[in-house]
Amino acid sequence: MTVPPPPWRRAPSPRKRAEKPLLSPELVVRTALDILAAEGIRAVSMRRVAQQLETGPASLYAYVSNKEELDELMLDAVLGEIPCPEPDPEHWDEQVKEQVRRQVRAMMTYPGIAKVAWNTPIPVTPNALRQGEAMLAFLRAGGLDRKQAAFAGDALSMYAKAFAYEASGWTFGEYDPAHMAERERRMADYVQSLPAGAFPNLARIGQFFNAGTSADRMEFALETFVAGLRAVVRA
Structure with a gap:
């Protein structure tokens, strides 16, 4: 027999998915460098970085204009x-x-x-x-x-x-x-x-x-x- 909880106990709320970090130029570059360190330069692309950040490639262009700029920013970070x-x-x-x-x-x-x-x-x-x-x-x-x-x-x-x-x-x-x-x-x-x-x-x-x-x-x-x-x- 299932015993219901006391009426004064708050029912647990559905578990919320962790919020994604807000995008920024620094986060985009750091993510690209993480991919580079793990998989090499050939693996780094705007699409791959967007995938890692769980977003679409188009959203990255508000922070990095193209792959060439991303490369330069990665080099500068290193x-x-x-x-x-x-x-x-x-x-x-x-x-x-x-x-x-x-x-x-x-x-x-x-x-x-x-x-x-x-x-x-x-x-x-x-x-x-x-x-x-x-x-x-x-x-x-x-x-x-x-x-x-x-x-x-x-x-x-x-x-x-x-x-x-x-x-x-x-x-x-x-x-x-x-x-x-x-x-x-x-x-x-x-x-x-x-x-x-x-x-x-x-x-x-x-x-x-x-x-x-x-x-x-x-x-x-x-x-x-x-x-x-x-x-x-x-x-």
Whole structure:
């Protein structure tokens, strides 16, 4: 027998569905970055972001005008996670190298964002400007003039993007591991089959190009470049 509740006890109200968060440019960008971090840049689209936010793609256009703008805003958000310390003239060279490392780490955290950086040759979003200004400040603190600092900053930015682009290409199917392993084997066999002495150096450097030497290669490039900048300052 079912016993009814006392008349003074309020009957439970139907459970309400949790309200969706209010849309905003920040929420749209954050959602896009979450998709990118989990699935890669190819998965990010206005439709996919709208689906994740349980809304229609048309509603996003009130906050982001198109996919190109969304890409730039994602890149700016990633750059915003990178600190910009005050320049230290006594340690400017280490600051330069560490800033490049930070940029590479940030771009590799979000595989594919380096591709966005390549497709945005002159970013002028707030955090992109802060990064550019910080690097120029480090280089100027080291004694480079404005032209030298501008050229050096441009080269370092391109290297950071290129390194992160290649490194993150191994994630989310940009490069198929099985295909690349087979290609590397065939290339090694081909080089070894060439006439003895034809390419004596190329035939012996394959051991230095693998995932285990990635960090060493980046550090070598950074140290060599910054050593050159030190020489410029001394001159």
